[in-house]
Amino acid sequence: MGNIAGPEIERLIQLLARLPGLGPRSARRAALHLIRKREELLGPLADAMRVARDRIVTCSVCGNIDTSDPCSLCADPRRDGTTLVVVETVGDLWALERAGVLNARYHVLGGALSPLDGVGPDELNIGALVGRVAEGGVKEVILAVNATVDGQTTAHYITELLSPYKVKCTRLAHGVPVGGELDYLDEGTLAAALKSRIDL
Amino acid sequence: MGNIAGPEIERLIQLLARLPGLGPRSARRAALHLIRKREELLGPLADAMRVARDRIVTCSVCGNIDTSDPCSLCADPRRDGTTLVVVETVGDLWALERAGVLNARYHVLGGALSPLDGVGPDELNIGALVGRVAEGGVKEVILAVNATVDGQTTAHYITELLSPYKVKCTRLAHGVPVGGELDYLDEGTLAAALKSRIDL
Numbered sequence: 001m002g003n004i005a006g007p008e009i010e011r012l013i014q015l016l017a018r019l020p021g022l023g024p025r026s027a028r029r030a031a032l033h034l035i036r037k038r039e040e041l042l043g044p045l046a047d048a049m050r051v052a053r054d055r056i057v058t059c060s061v062c063g064n065i066d067t068s069d070p071c072s073l074c075a076d077p078r079r080d081g082t083t084l085v086v087v088e089t090v091g092d093l094w095a096l097e098r099a100g101v102l103n104a105r106y107h108v109l110g111g112a113l114s115p116l117d118g119v120g121p122d123e124l125n126i127g128a129l130v131g132r133v134a135e136g137g138v139k140e141v142i143l144a145v146n147a148t149v150d151g152q153t154t155a156h157y158i159t160e161l162l163s164p165y166k167v168k169c170t171r172l173a174h175g176v177p178v179g180g181e182l183d184y185l186d187e188g189t190l191a192a193a194l195k196s197r198i199d200l
Numbered sequence: 201m202g203n204i205a206g207p208e209i210e211r212l213i214q215l216l217a218r219l220p221g222l223g224p225r226s227a228r229r230a231a232l233h234l235i236r237k238r239e240e241l242l243g244p245l246a247d248a249m250r251v252a253r254d255r256i257v258t259c260s261v262c263g264n265i266d267t268s269d270p271c272s273l274c275a276d277p278r279r280d281g282t283t284l285v286v287v288e289t290v291g292d293l294w295a296l297e298r299a300g301v302l303n304a305r306y307h308v309l310g311g312a313l314s315p316l317d318g319v320g321p322d323e324l325n326i327g328a329l330v331g332r333v334a335e336g337g338v339k340e341v342i343l344a345v346n347a348t349v350d351g352q353t354t355a356h357y358i359t360e361l362l363s364p365y366k367v368k369c370t371r372l373a374h375g376v377p378v379g380g381e382l383d384y385l386d387e388g389t390l391a392a393a394l395k396s397r398i399d400l
Contacts, residue, residue: 011251016245018237019234020230029221032289034219042249052235052238053238
């Protein structure tokens with residue numbers, strides 16, 4: 001391709017193809033779309049990426065990303081510091097914030113324990129979590145990790161690690177997703193939903 | 201979201217969501233991926249976009265995009281100037297170049313005639329095409345437009361327009377895609393493939 005449209009376009013396509021959700025073909029389509037919308041999209045996106053690269057930092061308290069450290073969530077005095085929600089990734093934090101039912105503080109692990117992939121406790125932001133709990137003030141740690149083997153392993157490991165402290169560890173409920181149809185659900189979810197059934 | 205992670209990240213997500221193939225959810229995933237890979241991906245992509253915005257121009261001869269005008273295809277003396285391949289978009293030009301069977305010159309229309317969408321001959325790069333043919337030297341015009349109603353309308357319009365000149369107008373063959381299974385093909389394609397059957 002380099003001899004068709006020049007190395008600049010080829011480089012743009014190659015970098016776009018490294019975004020999750022874009023393959024070589026959709027990266028080419030995206031590049032053409034960007035070049036067509038040079039003024040409204042390509043320029044602003046280049047600027048937004050430059051700003052993000054230069055200004056976004058990881059919060060030293062909770063592991064969230066923001067343009068300030070501590071992040072705006074940690075700096076917000078209205079947040080309830082007695083509840084700490086432990087998540088695997090910043091994307092999970094965003095998902096919980098979109099649900100909008102929590103006014104708690106967060107702690108981002110940066111992943112889940114995964115012996116097969118060589119991810120041990122030292123690779124995760126776990127030491128800082130224990131430090132925050134040891135400081136006192138936290139009454140409940142909600143382990144909002146994924147309902148995967150790695151996520152659950154991580155939850156149990158952290159529960160064990162926090163057992164010396166006077167803190168309650170909880171996990172998210174399992175059950176039927178809101179709007180979900182029973183016919184499409186796996187047996188594990190249905191069993192969990194039956195076991196945790198609620199009186200009407 | 202603005203109060204979770206700051207307006208800079210929100211703006212990056214909103215701009216990414218305007219790329220074809222990315223919705224709000226995948227734009228968030230892409231933004232997080234970019235921020236995680238700040239040095240290897242976010243920075244280089246910002247730079248590549250800036251270079252593309254500043255240096256890419258539309259070729260005044262054929263309508264292709266490149267960092268030079270005339271584009272590298274028009275400037276290449278080894279290209280056969282007696283054959284002109286007319287395509288709707290630069291993406292179509294790239295697709296034909298990837299097929300690698302042509303050593304011809306191109307002409308990019310910038311779309312197809314579409315009365316319903318208000319796209320008439322004046323909105324397309326047709327005048328320049330007639331000019332190139334009128335200059336002489338072109339023996340065949342391959343109308344490599346899409347096999348859609350708009351594409352075929354455009355092909356017929358251009359054929360009509362070029363009838364005063366001594367130039368042969370051709371179109372791409374219809375038929376079974378290589379590797380395609382008959383069971384999945386529409387009737388129109390099958391009928392065309394039968395009609396244009398080849399002696400073995």
